[in-house]
Amino acid sequence: MHYTKLEIKDLNRIKRLRLMNSITGIKSANLIGTLSESGNTNLAIFSSVVHLGSDPALIGFVMRPNNNVKRDTLNNILETKHFTINHVNSNFVEKAHYTSLNFNEDQSEFDYCNLESFYIDNYSPPFVKESKVKIGLKLHEIIPIKSNGCKFIIGEVEHVLLDDGINFIAEGSIDLEDSNSVGVGGLNSYYTMNKIAELPFPRLSTTPASEMNKFWKRKI
Amino acid sequence: MHYTKLEIKDLNRIKRLRLMNSITGIKSANLIGTLSESGNTNLAIFSSVVHLGSDPALIGFVMRPNNNVKRDTLNNILETKHFTINHVNSNFVEKAHYTSLNFNEDQSEFDYCNLESFYIDNYSPPFVKESKVKIGLKLHEIIPIKSNGCKFIIGEVEHVLLDDGINFIAEGSIDLEDSNSVGVGGLNSYYTMNKIAELPFPRLSTTPASEMNKFWKRKI
Numbered sequence: 109m110h111y112t113k114l115e116i117k118d119l120n121r122i123k124r125l126r127l128m129n130s131i132t133g134i135k136s137a138n139l140i141g142t143l144s145e146s147g148n149t150n151l152a153i154f155s156s157v158v159h160l161g162s163d164p165a166l167i168g169f170v171m172r173p174n175n176n177v178k179r180d181t182l183n184n185i186l187e188t189k190h191f192t193i194n195h196v197n198s199n200f201v202e203k204a205h206y207t208s209l210n211f212n213e214d215q216s217e218f219d220y221c222n223l224e225s226f227y228i229d230n231y232s233p234p235f236v237k238e239s240k241v242k243i244g245l246k247l248h249e250i251i252p253i254k255s256n257g258c259k260f261i262i263g264e265v266e267h268v269l270l271d272d273g274i275n276f277i278a279e280g281s282i283d284l285e286d287s288n289s290v291g292v293g294g295l296n297s298y299y300t301m302n303k304i305a306e307l308p309f310p311r312l313s314t315t316p317a318s319e320m321n322k323f324w325k326r327k328i
Numbered sequence: 329m330h331y332t333k334l335e336i337k338d339l340n341r342i343k344r345l346r347l348m349n350s351i352t353g354i355k356s357a358n359l360i361g362t363l364s365e366s367g368n369t370n371l372a373i374f375s376s377v378v379h380l381g382s383d384p385a386l387i388g389f390v391m392r393p394n395n396n397v398k399r400d401t402l403n404n405i406l407e408t409k410h411f412t413i414n415h416v417n418s419n420f421v422e423k424a425h426y427t428s429l430n431f432n433e434d435q436s437e438f439d440y441c442n443l444e445s446f447y448i449d450n451y452s453p454p455f456v457k458e459s460k461v462k463i464g465l466k467l468h469e470i471i472p473i474k475s476n477g478c479k480f481i482i483g484e485v486e487h488v489l490l491d492d493g494i495n496f497i498a499e500g501s502i503d504l505e506d507s508n509s510v511g512v513g514g515l516n517s518y519y520t521m522n523k524i525a526e527l528p529f530p531r532l533s534t535t536p537a538s539e540m541n542k543f544w545k546r547k548i
Contacts, residue, residue: 110448111488116385119500122529126500128382131463131488133356133415134504134511134521135379158376158390159355161476162348165336168390168473170378195353201525203544208530209537220540228330243351248475253388255469255482256381262475268331268351280339280346281514284354291354291511294501296527301354301511301519305421309342309516310428317429320440324423 130294137196137292139204140169141225141234142184144213149225149234150180151217153207155292157193165265166248167193173257180213182259189247190232191263194239197288201298231267240271240287277306350514357416357512359424360389361445361454362404364433369445369454370400371437373427375512377413385485386468387413393477400433402479409467410452411483414459417508421518451487460491460507497526 116124135155142150156170171182185191196204200223207217218225218234226237228244235242245263252259275283282289284301291299308314315323336344355375362370376390391402405411416424420443427437438445438454446457448464455462465483472479495503504521511519528534535543 109488109490109492109494111490113385113484113486116485116488117383121383123500124385125382126496126498127488127502128385128485129379130500130502130504131461131485132377132379132387132413133358133461133509134354135356136353138353156378157352158378159349159352160390160473160478161392162345163337163341164476165333165344165348166475167352170380170388172381193352198524202527205525205527206530206535206540206543209535209540211537215537220537222544241351241353249473251471251473251480253380253469253471253480253482255386256384258380260471260473260480262473264333265336265348265351266333268336268347270329270331272329274329276346277514277517278346280343280350281517282347282350284350284513284517284519289353290524291521293504293521293523294497296529297497297501297504297523298525298527299504299521300524301513302522303513303517304418304510304520305425305518307422307425307516307518310426315426315429317431317435317440320426320429323426324442 126294134291134293134299137204137290137298139194139196139207139236140181141192141194141236142181143188143233144184145187148214149216149218150184151207151223152181153204160262166262167245167265168260168262171259171261185247185261188232191245192233192235193243193245194236195241195287195289197240198290198300199288200238201290228267240274241282241289242269346514354511354513354519357424357510357518359414359416359427359456360401361412361414361456362401363408363453364404365407368434369436369438370404371427371443372401373424380482386482387465387485388480388482391479391481405467405481408452411465412453412455413463413465414456415461415507415509417458417460418510418520419508420458421510448487460494461502461509462489
């Protein structure tokens with residue numbers, strides 16, 4: 109099946125949304141927790157969280173221009189400069205999904221979606237207690253994306269909280285099967301993970317690039 | 329387990345890389361195909377592809393500052409303004425993974441990693457023939473990320489090629505279990521997908537936000 113640019117443009121809106129949101133492949137499902145200056149908590153599901161660097165430890169996510177629910181997240185981050193990122197786990201997918209309904213500013217998604225907030229000392233934004241992987245960040249940079257009015261929000265990692273049950277693959281890498289972390293496909297399909305391969309870290313590989321042709325022949 | 333910013337800073341480099349690359353959750357595994365002005369093809373695996381919008385259809389990905397392999401990708405995109413994004417499928421994970429080795433500019437990863445190129449009429453960059461989901465894009469915008477020297481590369485979708493075997497969930501949304509698309513955790517763990525939930529599109533939900541408290545009570 110081949111869709112050209114014109115054919116994509118001509119699709120009905122919902123079909124185009126579904127196709128375009130699904131063709132990039134699996135996306136992480138994360139809940140972003142924030143606190144407003146006046147003390148209201150907010151929680152919103154995002155599928156655009158992306159790793160940017162390890163030293164300093166930076167994480168970014170994309171804020172769409174026209175989404176009422178997600179504007180609370182941006183407003184709160186601008187007001188209080190901090191936010192949390194919390195993995196969605198398979199046992200609370202539905203609660204996480206419905207944070208994207210159109211709640212009023214004073215209606216906390218924690219209450220309306222039956223999720224519990226969790227706090228650590230000297231750090232104000234709410235984590236999601238149910239989440240096995242919780243990250244606390246400080247606003248670092250907001251980059252406007254001229255192409256379509258999105259904003260790219262970048263935070264520096266200040267806290268990483270991992271549930272005791274989580275195992276590491278090699279040293280430092282979280283096992284995402286183990287942590288029950290889910291991914292999103294398109295707008296509303298949720299997936300759990302099956303680990304199928306654990307390959308050598310390329311920079312530490314014992315096979316040099318120029319030998320790869322021989323490497324495949326040895327494998328046959 | 330709680331890591332603070334200082335403790336993260338003090339981890340050894342590899343452990344910090346592994347932890348920071350894995351805590352954002354599952355990432356899509358995609359091969360980006362490009363062509364240089366002088367006619368060399370290049371292929372590189374990326375885990376930072378992100379949906380930006382559907383109309384116009386825009387997709388972005390993050391280019392790290394210090395990676396020799398991936399610089400070919402950027403140079404080629406600057407030279408010829410086009411690139412392809414191709415899902416990594418479970419049957420060629422290893423080949424895709426090793427595109428991140430340090431090949432010379434004139435060594436095509438297609439040859440060295442045993443993957444086949446595929447072309448369509450009037451469109452120059454190479455697709456990956458083995459990939460069940462192929463996207464052809466035109467460079468739209470390059471955004472420097474001041475925080476750490478990364479670049480955010482944005483392309484507009486010009487072609488979407490889907491294998492005949494792929495089914496849709498609802499109208500337009502690709503079934504990622506069906507397409508054998510894989511995700512990456514951390515630097516080198518690969519996962520396939522298990523669909524666990526298909527929830528109503530929030531904007532079309534029949535339950536208003538203000539009724540969500542009752543919604544959960546009905547579910548118990």
